[in-house]
Amino acid sequence: xxDLPRPYLLFLGDISERGYAKTALGLRDWAPEHxxxxxxxxxxxxxxxxxxxxxxxxxxxxxxxxxxxxxxxxAIPDHWLPTLIEALEAGLDIVxxxxxxxxxxxxxxxxxxxxxxxxxxxxxxxxxxxxxxGKKRSGKRLLTVGTDCALGKKYTALALTRAFIARGxxxxxxASGQTGIMIAGGGMAMDAVVADFAAGAAEMxxxxxxxxxxxxxxxxxxxxxxxxxxxxLALLHGSQPDVIVLCHDPSRKTVLGxxxxxxxxxxxxxxxxxxxxxxxxxxIRCAGVSMNTSALSQAEAQKLCAQTSAELALxxxxxxxxxxxxxxxxxxxxx
Amino acid sequence: xxDLPRPYLLFLGDISERGYAKTALGLRDWAPEHxxxxxxxxxxxxxxxxxxxxxxxxxxxxxxxxxxxxxxxxAIPDHWLPTLIEALEAGLDIVxxxxxxxxxxxxxxxxxxxxxxxxxxxxxxxxxxxxxxGKKRSGKRLLTVGTDCALGKKYTALALTRAFIARGxxxxxxASGQTGIMIAGGGMAMDAVVADFAAGAAEMxxxxxxxxxxxxxxxxxxxxxxxxxxxxLALLHGSQPDVIVLCHDPSRKTVLGxxxxxxxxxxxxxxxxxxxxxxxxxxIRCAGVSMNTSALSQAEAQKLCAQTSAELALxxxxxxxxxxxxxxxxxxxxx
Numbered sequence: 001x002x003d004l005p006r007p008y009l010l011f012l013g014d015i016s017e018r019g020y021a022k023t024a025l026g027l028r029d030w031a032p033e034h035x036x037x038x039x040x041x042x043x044x045x046x047x048x049x050x051x052x053x054x055x056x057x058x059x060x061x062x063x064x065x066x067x068x069x070x071x072x073x074x075a076i077p078d079h080w081l082p083t084l085i086e087a088l089e090a091g092l093d094i095v096x097x098x099x100x101x102x103x104x105x106x107x108x109x110x111x112x113x114x115x116x117x118x119x120x121x122x123x124x125x126x127x128x129x130x131x132x133x134g135k136k137r138s139g140k141r142l143l144t145v146g147t148d149c150a151l152g153k154k155y156t157a158l159a160l161t162r163a164f165i166a167r168g169x170x171x172x173x174x175a176s177g178q179t180g181i182m183i184a185g186g187g188m189a190m191d192a193v194v195a196d197f198a199a200g201a202a203e204m205x206x207x208x209x210x211x212x213x214x215x216x217x218x219x220x221x222x223x224x225x226x227x228x229x230x231x232x233l234a235l236l237h238g239s240q241p242d243v244i245v246l247c248h249d250p251s252r253k254t255v256l257g258x259x260x261x262x263x264x265x266x267x268x269x270x271x272x273x274x275x276x277x278x279x280x281x282x283x284i285r286c287a288g289v290s291m292n293t294s295a296l297s298q299a300e301a302q303k304l305c306a307q308t309s310a311e312l313a314l315x316x317x318x319x320x321x322x323x324x325x326x327x328x329x330x331x332x333x334x335x
Numbered sequence: 336x337x338d339l340p341r342p343y344l345l346f347l348g349d350i351s352e353r354g355y356a357k358t359a360l361g362l363r364d365w366a367p368e369h370x371x372x373x374x375x376x377x378x379x380x381x382x383x384x385x386x387x388x389x390x391x392x393x394x395x396x397x398x399x400x401x402x403x404x405x406x407x408x409x410a411i412p413d414h415w416l417p418t419l420i421e422a423l424e425a426g427l428d429i430v431x432x433x434x435x436x437x438x439x440x441x442x443x444x445x446x447x448x449x450x451x452x453x454x455x456x457x458x459x460x461x462x463x464x465x466x467x468x469g470k471k472r473s474g475k476r477l478l479t480v481g482t483d484c485a486l487g488k489k490y491t492a493l494a495l496t497r498a499f500i501a502r503g504x505x506x507x508x509x510a511s512g513q514t515g516i517m518i519a520g521g522g523m524a525m526d527a528v529v530a531d532f533a534a535g536a537a538e539m540x541x542x543x544x545x546x547x548x549x550x551x552x553x554x555x556x557x558x559x560x561x562x563x564x565x566x567x568l569a570l571l572h573g574s575q576p577d578v579i580v581l582c583h584d585p586s587r588k589t590v591l592g593x594x595x596x597x598x599x600x601x602x603x604x605x606x607x608x609x610x611x612x613x614x615x616x617x618x619i620r621c622a623g624v625s626m627n628t629s630a631l632s633q634a635e636a637q638k639l640c641a642q643t644s645a646e647l648a649l650x651x652x653x654x655x656x657x658x659x660x661x662x663x664x665x666x667x668x669x670x
Contacts, residue, residue, distance in 0.1 A: 134561030134593050191531035195566045198530045226469030226572055226615050231530045233558075234565030258469050261614075275607070279596075280561050 001126055001204060002186045005063035005093050005118070007033075009052060012040040013080055015069040021045055023097065023179045024068025030158050030183045036062040041083065045069075054087035064093040064120070066182055074099030085111045093118040097178025097189070122181045123189040125201065132199030132238050134280055139209030141281075142333055143241035144219040144290065145273050147263045148256055149228065151249040152319075153219040154180045156290040159319035160245065161216040163330040171214040174205050176235060180218045190220050190231055198231060202238025217241065223272055224264045225255055233276060240281040243333050244273055245288055250304060251295040266312060287332040288315030336461055336539060337521045340398035340428050340453070342368075344387060347375040348415055350404040356380055358432065358514045359403025365493050365518045371397040376418065380404075389422035399428040399455070401517055409434030420446045428453040432513025432524070457516045458524040460536065467534030467573050469615055474544030476616075477668055478576035479554040479625065480608050482598045483591055484563065486584040487654075488554040489515050491625040494654035495580065496551040498665040506549040509541050511570060515553045525555050525570055526563075533566060537573025552576065558607055559599045560590055568611060575616040578668050579608055580623055585639060586630035601647060622667040623650030 008031075010024045018025075024047050027035050037052035037060065047068075054065060065087040071077065076084075076098060084094055088111045096102050102119035103109060112119050142160065144153040157173055157180075164171035173180070175187030193201040206215040217239050221228030246269055255261040264272075270286045277284040289308060293301035301318055305325055309316040315332040317325035343366075345359045353360075359382050362370055372387035372395065382403075389400060400422040406412065411419075411433060419429055423446045431437050437454035438444060447454050477495065479488040492508055492515075499506035508515070510522030528536040541550040552574050556563030581604055590596040599607075605621045612619040624643060628636035636653055640660055644651040650667040652660035 132562035134590075134596060191529070193530050194526075195528050195530045195533045195569065196526035196563065198565045199562045223568075223611075224614060227467035227534045228531065229572055229611075229614070230533045230565040230567075230569030232565075233568045234530065237561055237564055255469075261469060272610070276558075276564075279559060279564070 001188060002120070002122060002181060004095055004120060004182065004185045006185050007036045007062050008064055008066045008095070009036055009054060009057035009062040009087070009092065010038045010047070010049065010068040011065050011083070012038055012044045012047070013069050013077070014041040014044040015071065016043055016045055018045050020071065021047060021069045023066070023070065023182060026179045027066065027068060027182055034185065036060050039065070039083070041080070054083070054090040054092055058090045058092055062092060064095045067094070067096040067098065070098065076100050076102070076105065081105070081107050084108060088112055088115050088117045093120060095120045095122065095182065097122040097182065122178050123192045125189060125193045129193060129197040129204060130200045131197060132203050136281070137206070137208045137240065138211055140212070140214045141206055141217060141239055141241045142214060142243040142245065143217045143236065143239045144247055145232070145236070145244050146219055146222045146247040147224065147266070147269050148222050148249070148252060149225060150256060151252065152247045152290060152292040156245060156247050156319050157216045157218045158183070160330065160333060163326070164214055164216065164334070167330070167334070169214060169334060170210070170212060171216055174215045174217040176205065176218045176220050190235055195230065198234030199238040202235045206239060219247070223276065224261070224269065226258055226261055236273065236277050237280045241277060241284055242281060243285060243287045244277065245290050245329070245333065246270055246273070246286060247290045247292065249292040266308065270312070286314060287335070288317070288329045290329070291316055291318050293318040293321065336523060337455070337457060337516060339430055339455060339517065339520045341520050342371045342397050343399055343401045343430070344371055344389060344392035344397045344422070344427065345373045345382070345384065345403040346400050346418070347373055347379045347382070348404050348412070349376040349379040350406065351378055351380055353380050355406065356382060356404045358401070358405065358517060361514045362401065362403060362517055369520065371395050374400070374418070376415070389418070389425040389427055393425045393427055397427060399430050402429070402431040402433065405433065411435050411437070411440065416440070416442050419443060423447055423450050423452045428455060430455045430457065430517065432457040432517065457513050458527045460524060460528045464528060464532045464539060465535045466532060467538050471616070472541070472543045472575065473546055475547070475549045476541055476552060476574055476576045477549060477578040477580065478552045478571065478574045479580050479582055480567070480571070481554055481557045481582040482559065482601070482604050483557050483584070483587060484560060485591060486587065487582045487625060487627040491580060491582050491654050492551045492553045493518070495665065495668060498661070499549055499551065499669070502665070502669070504549060504669060505545070505547060506551055509550045509552040511540060511553045511555050525566055530565065533569030534573040537570045541574060554582070558611065559596070559604065561593055561596055571608065571612050572615045576612060576619055577616060578620060578622045579612065580625050580664070580668065581605055581608070581621060582625045582627065584627040601643065605647070621649060622670070623652070623664045625664070626651055626653050628653040628656065
């Protein structure tokens with residue numbers, strides 16, 4: 001599996017729109033100890049870290065430069081190449097999770113080869129992924145699942161991992177998407193694996209561990225998603241979770257980008273996930289719901305969580321808001 | 336999508352074990368009009384077609400030579416290369432569905448490039464597969480699903496297609512695995528598609544069609560398979576079947592190669608498939624069960640099919656045995 005060279009220098013290019021810097025912001029918030037600084041080009045956004053050139057970052061201990069911004073279309077613009085090559089010359093590897101691959105760019109390849117440096121595309125799957133074997137692994141596992149894409153499965157897994165560790169529970173965040181992989185320093189880009197190996201990739205992502213150790217696994221997609229449900233099922237089967245937490249955004253009524261597809265009812269989503277998940281772990285249970293209440297006021301959020309909790313007879317909380325409700329969700333996971 | 340050059344010359348190598356010639360036997364049985372002849376090396380099995388050299392086959396109208404045997408391990412032995420290059424020199428393209436890729440063999444690549452011929456690896460997915468869109472397509476679709484791998488989903492789809500056409504119904508067999516693709520002359524090797532594109536690949540496999548036309552789609556894996564359920568779900572969602580036929584082998588009690596996994600109960604398999612399939616086609620229904628009774632006597636087979644039919648209140652038949660029970664299953668599909 002991937003093992004990314006850390007700490008990082010975060011490269012922001014000349015992207016002026018903060019929304020495109022999600023990867024860099026995620027790294028700053030969830031892996032600050034691994035972020036030495038940031039570097040942008042004229043006109044580029046800052047995320048408030050010390051601005052260091054590649055050479056300065058290397059001196060400060062950085063081992064790689066991470067492309068921390070997305071571009072519309074997913075390409076790496078040609079005018080970024082001099083900076084990226086400067087980073088290679090300074091002794092940094094390059095890490096990226098974009099659709100365009102570093103290894104497909106001849107200028108980068110020849111510089112990396114000349115300098116003996118690595119170009120690491122985190123969305124390029126490992127070459128040694130086995131077919132899933134379905135064998136029960138030791139250790140405890142939690143998987144975040146969702147009623148849709150892009151509504152908080154990564155955030156929830158990170159927040160739960162942090163809360164587990166704060167309670168003295170041994171836990172690792174296991175990343176299944178590119179930003180999560182950079183935060184964790186490793187993982188498996190599930191969406192890029194060949195379909196036949198997807199469950200095997202999920203098995204690899206959370207290997208055997210001590211019986212009191214938790215792997216908190218970042219979910220992908222949704223079992224109700226017309227394009228991505230297969231990935232979600234492979235991840236569910238291969239993860240063998242003991243516990244699931246369902247992630248939901250109440251402001252969303254239909255699948256993002258698929259207006260003909262209503263989001264499922266929460267109880268239905270829990271039932272189907274438990275039914276399918278029981279195939280590889282008969283002891284699977286749902287600990288509760290992670291509610292993304294970013295569109296609501298504090299009072300509305302609290303009311304919705306309390307009401308949903310009563311309806312489902314499960315803990316419901318927004319990890320971003322934290323508080324007693326989130327503590328209860330954490331306890332329910334560990335119960 | 337793939338469009339294979341036909342008719343074929345079937346290459347059998349020097350494989351002496353008939354069981355390894357499944358692809359050639361499938362082509363002989365299901366696409367005889369596209370098989371000009373066979374060619375084996377000393378010691379190789381025959382499947383009873385005229386033995387033609389590549390040059391003779393070319394003269395007789397062949398457009399490609401198909402590797403019709405599997406090897407233990409999936410490699411193409413070096414001592415087959417002279418014959419394969421001879422075929423390229425005779426003006427034939429080469430078609431293969433093995434794990435080892437024709438395009439990874441330098442000797443074949445240089446010969447094909449020199450001669451302007453194609454090396455077609457049917458398990459290499461198309462490069463233009465879109466993300467699934469979940470939009471309802473016109474035309475009717477049937478998908479064969481299974482309680483496990485390798486128990487008759489391809490055979491059932493082929494037999495139903497043939498029966499539909501015999502009744503004057505317009506129908507196409509849509510292949511999702513390598514042997515099926517060679518039989519159909521095209522299709523989509525679902526297991527080789529990157530997971531994020533699997534539902535999109537399934538959508539591509541059965542495009543919009545006339546409202547009275549049937550696509551009969553070869554299923555893959557099983558929703559209950561610990562390694563391959565994700566592929567099965569993506570194929571189910573992308574196929575949007577109006578009708579499913581469940582394929583089962585009563586002699587099998589556990590998943591092939593996964594002894595800890597019991598095969599599901601038939602009613603449970605039908606229920607789960609309909610529940611999941613309803614996401615992209617709310618009108619999905621199960622027409623019946625295709626029972627692989629190869630391990631039973633005629634009397635036992637008839638009794639089992641009748642009994643299962645009574646239990647499920649659905650048509651149950653073995654397409655290999657045909658007869659009135661299979662006719663009833665065909666009618667139930669078209670009802």
